[in-house]
Amino acid sequence: MSDVRFEAPSSLSEAVKILAGAKGPSRALAGGTDLIVQMENDLLEPDLIVDIKKIPELRAIKPEGGGFRIGATVTSMEMIEDASLCAKWPGVIDGVKLIGSIQVKGRATMAGNLCNASPGADSVPPLVAAGALARIVGPNGTRESPVEKIPVGPGKTSLAPGEIIESFFLPERPRNSGDAYLRFTPRTEMDIAVVGVAINLTLDSAGVCTQARVALGAVAPTVLLVDECANALIGTRVDEAAIDKMAAAAAAACKPIDDKRGTREFRIKITSVLAKRVAQKALERARHTA
Amino acid sequence: MSKKHHITTIVNGDEYEALCETRHTLLDVLRDELRLTGTKEGCATGDCGACSVMMDGRLVCSCLVLAVEADGKSIDTIEGMASGNELHPLQTKFLELNGLQCGICTPGFLIAARALLERNPDPTESEARYWLAGNLCRCTGYDKIIRAVLSAAAEMRGA
Ligand SMILES: Cc1cc2nc3c(=O)[nH]c(=O)nc-3n(C[C@@H](O)[C@@H](O)[C@H](O)COP(=O)(O)OP(=O)(O)OC[C@H]3O[C@@H](n4cnc5c(N)ncnc54)[C@H](O)[C@@H]3O)c2cc1C
Numbered sequence: 054m055s056d057v058r059f060e061a062p063s064s065l066s067e068a069v070k071i072l073a074g075a076k077g078p079s080r081a082l083a084g085g086t087d088l089i090v091q092m093e094n095d096l097l098e099p100d101l102i103v104d105i106k107k108i109p110e111l112r113a114i115k116p117e118g119g120g121f122r123i124g125a126t127v128t129s130m131e132m133i134e135d136a137s138l139c140a141k142w143p144g145v146i147d148g149v150k151l152i153g154s155i156q157v158k159g160r161a162t163m164a165g166n167l168c169n170a171s172p173g174a175d176s177v178p179p180l181v182a183a184g185a186l187a188r189i190v191g192p193n194g195t196r197e198s199p200v201e202k203i204p205v206g207p208g209k210t211s212l213a214p215g216e217i218i219e220s221f222f223l224p225e226r227p228r229n230s231g232d233a234y235l236r237f238t239p240r241t242e243m244d245i246a247v248v249g250v251a252i253n254l255t256l257d258s259a260g261v262c263t264q265a266r267v268a269l270g271a272v273a274p275t276v277l278l279v280d281e282c283a284n285a286l287i288g289t290r291v292d293e294a295a296i297d298k299m300a301a302a303a304a305a306a307c308k309p310i311d312d313k314r315g316t317r318e319f320r321i322k323i324t325s326v327l328a329k330r331v332a333q334k335a336l337e338r339a340r341h342t343a
Numbered sequence: 344m345s346k347k348h349h350i351t352t353i354v355n356g357d358e359y360e361a362l363c364e365t366r367h368t369l370l371d372v373l374r375d376e377l378r379l380t381g382t383k384e385g386c387a388t389g390d391c392g393a394c395s396v397m398m399d400g401r402l403v404c405s406c407l408v409l410a411v412e413a414d415g416k417s418i419d420t421i422e423g424m425a426s427g428n429e430l431h432p433l434q435t436k437f438l439e440l441n442g443l444q445c446g447i448c449t450p451g452f453l454i455a456a457r458a459l460l461e462r463n464p465d466p467t468e469s470e471a472r473y474w475l476a477g478n479l480c481r482c483t484g485y486d487k488i489i490r491a492v493l494s495a496a497a498e499m500r501g502a
Pocket residue numbers: 080081082083084085086087088089090105125126151152153154157160161162163164165166167168169173174175176212216217218219243244245246388389390
């Protein structure tokens with residue numbers, strides 16, 4: 054077995070050049086919490102690994118246009134330690150907090166969670182509900198993509214060879230906005246989501262919902278952004294009837310698998326239960342933010 | 344097999360050099376090259392926490408860090424926990440309160456627990472249990488470990 058080439062460039066353009074020029078299987082390396090496990094389990098034998106953690110632009114959380122720009126190599130722990138980010142986007146932090154142990158969170162990134170393209174990735178539904186945009190840099194320049202357009206199936210993304218996620222943008226939030234994410238797992242810690250639901254909503258001064266985004270994880274090959282759920286909430290006071298309608302729309306949108314961790318029927322049922330709980334949590338947060 | 348990366352790492356304050364391949368983990372190099380075998384391997388896939396170390400002040404699983412990534416970094420392992428013959432209060436409490444049986448998980452628990460107490464000198468039982476959820480123990484049933492951590496925390500606060 055020949056050894057794997059390893060590069061750790063200090064500029065994004067260099068990283069893109071190396072990855073785009075690769076002949077065999079190659080991978081960007083962020084926290085390694087998926088990549089190194091896959092190599093250890095012989096699921097992946099790359100010829101080339103490009104560590105992107107030495108690229109300064111990818112490392113910071115910065116305010117931008119009233120929102121935040123989060124570099125692709127910012128770790129889960131760094132996000133959890135950022136008080137202003139936690140205050141503004143608690144639902145995104147709900148997701149990030151669920152990524153494995155403290156040890157795993159010390160290394161794991163949202164970009165890696167997204168690019169690994171597991172249907173159960175916990176940071177993805179809240180990013181989608183937030184309306185986050187990924188900035189992608191590749192051999193043909195820079196483009197912006199909604200997060201939901203990146204995973205295209207289990208383990209597959211829409212990124213072209215040589216493309217790297219540079220950062221995520223979380224937009225400015227109107228007053229009275231709240232977001233939340235919950236997942237169902239058989240154990241409370243260190244487990245993979247059987248169902249995950251994220252909701253982000255905004256109320257006007259009279260308490261009527263003016264904007265909503267509802268994203269479901271682990272119930273289809275990719276994360277689902279369900280317009281029917283959002284439409285059930287928009288224009289209402291997010292009362293019980295609206296929440297029930299939204300939860301029914303969520304259950305109807307699921308296309309889950311049947312496996313030892315949950316039958317199809319069970320996953321659909323849990324989706325509607327979780328959707329109701331998440332709506333309540335997002336609503337509470339929207340009412341309590343200025 | 345070729346060993347093509349030459350890395351320099353500060354481990355417990357001392358500079359070490361090692362040769363490694365890309366697929367070698369920090370855990371492999373600590374144990375097999377530097378012969379610092381206090382850090383244990385339970386799973387090699389991030390699940391058990393036996394390989395916990397601090398890297399530039401951050402708690403990580405050394406089985407999920409490539410050795411080349413540790414070049415230029417500062418690593419703290421269990422071998423650096425006691426000062427000479429004087430055990431760290433966590434070590435003393437683990438012994439006193441039977442926080443270990445076979446001992447395989449113990450270095451990882453001690454490193455992780457120290458990281459907790461550095462951030463939060465007065466954790467609740469629930470905070471301690473959540474923080475240590477990435478460290479698995481097949482012997483003790485956890486309760487004695489948690490008692491030892493909370494008791495060490497109290498002692499370190501002078502309570
Ligand atoms: C014990 C354990 C428990 C876990 N529990 C959970 C859990 O409960 N919930 C959950 O969601 N996840 C869980 N995970 C998986 C989670 O840690 C990963 O999905 C993590 O978020 C991936 O990020 P990373 O930085 O480690 O990525 P890496 O492993 O470095 O990379 C993952 C993939 O993404 C690609 N990539 C990384 N960054 C970029 C980028 N900027 N641009 C383009 N491609 C990129 C890599 O090439 C690779 O293919 C767990 C992992 C472990 C080991």
